[in-house]
Amino acid sequence: MKNTFKIVYIAMLIAIGLVLHIIESYIPVMVSLPGAKLGLANIASLLTVVVFGPATAFVVSAVRALLGGLLTGGVSSIPYSLNGALFSTLIMWLVYRTLYPKVSLIGISVLGAAAHNIAQIFTASVILGNFGLFTYLPVLGIVGTITGYFIGLTANYALGTLKVSIQTQRKNGGKT
Numbered sequence: 001m002k003n004t005f006k007i008v009y010i011a012m013l014i015a016i017g018l019v020l021h022i023i024e025s026y027i028p029v030m031v032s033l034p035g036a037k038l039g040l041a042n043i044a045s046l047l048t049v050v051v052f053g054p055a056t057a058f059v060v061s062a063v064r065a066l067l068g069g070l071l072t073g074g075v076s077s078i079p080y081s082l083n084g085a086l087f088s089t090l091i092m093w094l095v096y097r098t099l100y101p102k103v104s105l106i107g108i109s110v111l112g113a114a115a116h117n118i119a120q121i122f123t124a125s126v127i128l129g130n131f132g133l134f135t136y137l138p139v140l141g142i143v144g145t146i147t148g149y150f151i152g153l154t155a156n157y158a159l160g161t162l163k164v165s166i167q168t169q170r171k172n173g174g175k176t
Contacts, residue, residue, distance in 0.1 A: 005169050009162075010048070010056055014063050017044030021068035038147050039113055041068065045089050046109055046155040047162060054093040061085040079127065080120045087119035088112040105159070109152025113144035 020040035027038065041064055048057040065085040069078035092112040095103055103111075117140040125131045 006052070009166065010052065010060060013044045013048050013060050014067075017041040017060060017064035018067050018071070020044065021064060022072055025068075025072040025074070039116065039144070039151055041065075042085075042088060042109065042112060042116070042148075042151050043155050043158065045085065046092055046105065046112065046152070047159060049089065049093045049096055049108075050105070050155075050159060051162060051166065054089070054097075057089045057093060058086060061089045080123050083123045084116040084119040088116035091115035104152070105156045106149055106152030109155060110145050110148035113148030113151070114141060117141060117144045 018041070020043060024038055024040045044064060045057055045061045048060045062082060062085065065081040066078060069075055069081055074081075089112070092108050092115075095108045095111050100108065117137060121133050121137050121140070125133045
């Protein structure tokens with residue numbers, strides 16, 4: 001794939017992650033669970049891990065977390081989101097690299113959600129100086145397992161379309 005088209009696909013994945021991050025910020029959480037979110041933007045991170053590898057996935061995750069915090073007015077949430085996104089991406093890449101296809105994209109997504117929660121709790125514990133916050137991890141773990149399942153399922157469906165699109169670009173030399 002020509003470099004220009006790779007950059008276009010990466011920009012598209014960042015944009016998709018950012019739009020999902022912004023949409024998610026408008027979805028009210030039905031129960032009072034601080035830090036509990038759907039994690040929709042992780043679809044872009046998981047797709048990037050699979051299609052472009054870890055270095056690109058870290059860039060997509062970092063840019064999405066930073067811009068998402070700036071655009072949604074949640075500047076104070078950037079350390080939580082950034083650390084969660086980067087650790088989640090690391091875990092998803094490690095599992096994908098070592099265990100895929102024995103572990104499906106759904107399983108990888110669930111593990112990524114768990115990693116995201118661990119990183120956010122750790123970040124909050126350091127910022128607040130209270131490591132008792134880890135007692136909240138089982139609650140986030142349940143939510144993360146459920147949302148991670150659906151994020152992985154969605155990424156699994158989107159991956160087929162993305163791969164076909166990339167293969168078409170390669171065959172046509174970048175022409176649509």
